[in-house]
Amino acid sequence: MIDPFEAAGRIRPAYLDVDWAAGPLGPVSSWSPTLIGLVDMLLRTRNAVTLFWGPQFVMVYNAAYADMIGDKHPAALGAPAADVFAEIWDDIGPMLDSVLSGGDATWTEDMKLYMDRHGFTEETYFTFSYSAVRGPDSLIEGIIDIASETTEQVIDRRRLELLGRLTDRIGDAATIPGLIAQALPVLRSVPDDLPDVDIRPGGDTADGRVSLPLTDGLHLVTRLNPHLPDDAGYRGFLRLAAVALVQGLHRAAARRAAATEREMAEALQRSLLSRPAQPDSLDVAVRYHPASRGAQVGGDWYDAFLLPDGTLAVTVGDVTGHDRQAAAAMSQIRNLLRGIAHARPASPDQTLTALDDAMTGLSIDTLTTVVLGYIDLSTNVLRWSNAGHPPPLLINPDGTVDILEEPAELLLGTRTKVPRSQHHLRLAPGTTLILYTDGLIERRDRGLDDGLAVLRAALAGRHQSTAEQLCDDLLASVTDWAEDDIVLLIARRHPH
Template identity: 50%
Template structure:
């Protein structure tokens, strides 16, 4: 405290140290850590202590609270008042407080009642540098009003003391009324904020969050404008500002560099709250940038709060008032709660977006891998073959379904549709193993389909391919003497759905046989072979269960529905037939991927 400073009005210097010492009202001065740095004589006389006994000591070490001075949660209300004034920069009046003080004569605690006001001392930047307590002993007044036996106040002086205390208490009541009204307003806003919080939970994009904040959240806070700041796609910051600030302001401040000196980006970078309640405090923060803000936006009270979750700051919330705006403790708490809600929603949105982007990338890679394994079929003379693969409409979008068609060394055409258990990338990878194993076993072999399925089962067991799979494997080749040859289909079925055969007249036969085990259950299981002769115009359909299986529907009903569709559309070209069956039978939302293979023999090749 300066000993003397010139009086700007007159020529008589003011000695503030002398003024502080002469004040008849008791004052205690503390630093921001609540360590006593000064007390005037009125205060020392009031508490019966010497200056050297208390200066330099934490205030509650010098004046420890009695147990009955603490609130229900064990906190000291006077300490809370000091902290509130320090942290908000706003004067904090208290209700009358009972706080017993040690009597230096008796050495015992004496019952005392106090009228207290905590006030911050701010520097030019608006930071609290000292905490001041104005102290008034109202013990005699409280005892008189409560009817306690005390030494009476005699004569005019006694009446004047009571009148002075009552006048002071009246002023205090008015201050407390104003403070209570502010708390009531904060309570109403907190209730409205709960409704906004519900809206925030529905936000799925950053744009949704911004819309809720600027259209509802800022109004609930009682602000005259503001916005929300988050990272943009170019390493800087994007700001969505309320309509009340105007389109020109949005254009000017909607995108700013990462290292911008403006307070909103500064808070987003540092994670530190910045309160600029006055124009002076704003100019002290950064004169050039804030002078532009005041000129462009016309708002002179600002609060900037970090959007932080687990020590990670992802943006900031800017709240503005048309006039300079000192902040109350309840108002600050409300803004901090809202900023915390916005931060959680923003982190959730960003995490969800990252997961979706990663899932889309992985999905594209998986589908590319799976489709690379599902090659186009051969085009042997007088045989038409069409294939389709359709991933599931939900879930992993890749799975273990596959089709294959290839020619062997001897000229036979092999056809297969299979399904590995699972609907993920693991199933797709295992499908690739089984497909290649079967190709290798069949390419230079004249084994029947049943024998090939047994060999595939044994290879799976020996190579420890730990999976289960179904498959229907067919072998198509010409049969009979020259000039009278026909196409013959031989097939084996390892737990798969039965093929369908449509004759040229539209009748459909289900090529069912005795159910046999899936691949991967028992490598020694016997496999049987089935044979059917085909004529030109016949249509054979191999398919996976995704085409016919539906929730809450019988599998046989699905096969019947597919057979009916095949009967009606079977005369179409095989390529068109595949598309028609997928559109008609597989039109529902399918939970499984679909593999489909259509074979149609023509006349005997010449």
């Protein structure tokens, strides 16, 4: 008789050690041609294959299957499956019975089985098919199982999905308590990997949990799943979860710091913007609107004050930068402008020239745009000069809108001597002057010229609106998209 175990390779000694004659299958010489043929076939394939033969499902398998069942080999060879897989028999026994009795094949994908094959009850996953094997008389003699273990793939996929959800969930956390509140439900959704998990101060592991340091004294603590091997893959997953949390904590801390910086800069900026002068013949309103959340406060300002001769000075400006330094520079420049205008009565262009010289002499190393207007309250004549700033607008008594677009001259702080000019016009009764910073007209999806045209259209026909109404309506129209600070100064000559 040809040796049926010739192709068994490295597990051939195990085949030769089995007393087949004393077992359910009987001596090898009595095996059916079907069984002999299948044993030769499965021993020559590299896929994991086993036979469950006869009513006791006696196991005959190849080397790949032996590797898959771990410590159960070699005792499993020639033994009834119910004895070999006692711990999972309630799961697979009914499946084998159904194939033996009915003949219909089964298909199972990534089935979870708690198997004892390495000295502990292990969480495992398998994709397999049970198919009936019929003899020449069409009777079912046994069942063939072609199996592949998917434990590593299933667990890796589960862990990667958790890490992805964790990163997404904590991505926008603005505070550390908020991040913890967002992270814990995600972490606790996979008790198979992170049983009894928590994020807490201190790394005390007296309760038997593993601790991984995060930041600010916080630790990720968790028990290990006793049904998974404590190996490099498990530890690597824990480290990746900790890294995701650390990155989220750093982002939350940075957002908190940025918010604090913004709040301080905004408070500083608001404290520096005094109430405007209110002459009897004019209605003056001002607004400061900080940029949308997430941006930092800039150096925009407004001012309206009386000069010694009774002239009303009105101005808006914009210092480059978006931080407390910009707000501080704005304060210096604004106060310098006030001091120069008050101490040296002159024309607006001369005042801006003197301010530029003072910034150079005092080493105020920043750039700023500014438009400065003087309104003579006895003649209602407006004189103004523009240093690189968006042009003022005028709502005429008939509701039409003019842009005071004489060419803007060089901004301040360049340390370049340039001649400056002034312009003038008379404010008729009911005329409204609008000064603003570029945050009112600037958007990512359009240029400043387009924004200016939109603003002009919005002001058309508003000749009967008060200065306060115009300020409120203009800010309400840009609240949803404004990305920069906005300053408004509106002065309206009373109609009567």
